[in-house]
Amino acid sequence: MGMNATQLIKMANQIGAFFASQPDPQQARDDFAQHLKRQWDPQMRTALYAHLDASGGAELSAFVVDAMQALREQVEPRARPA
Template sequence: MNPSKLVRMANQIGDFFESMPDRTQAKTDIASHLKRFWDPRMRRALLQHIDSHGGEDLKEIVLEAILANRAMLGDSAGR
C-alpha cells in the first residue's frame, strides 16, 4: 500500500467529519469509517506509517482519531 495515497484518503475523510460541531464524535466517526470501509491491510499500512513517521502529513483530527481508536483499527480488527 502506498502510504501517501492512504494519508491523502484519510485526510479526505477527516475533511468531511471535521465540520461536525462535536469534535469527539467526529473523531469517533473517522475511526468508524476507516474500520467499516477500509480493508484491514489498508488500516495496518496506515498504522505502520504512523509508527514509522509519527503520522507525518495526516491532519490533526485524523491522527487523533486513529490514536484514540487504535485498538479498533489494529490487526485484530480485520480478523
C-alpha cells in the same frame, strides 16, 4: 497491496476533513474510526498505522492523527500478549 502510503494519507486526510467538520469533536473521531473500520480493508488500516508509527503521522492532519491514536483499539484491534 495496491495502495501506497501517499494515497492512503491523501484518502485519510480527505475523510478526516469531512468528519472534522462535525460540531462534536468526540463524535467526529468516533465516526472517522468507524469509517476506517467498515470501509477500509485490513491491509489499508495496517499500512496507515505503520506510517503513523514510523513517521509520527507525517503529512496526516492533526484530526486524523488524534483519532487514529485515541481510537486505535477500535480501528485495529491487536492481539493482546498472553
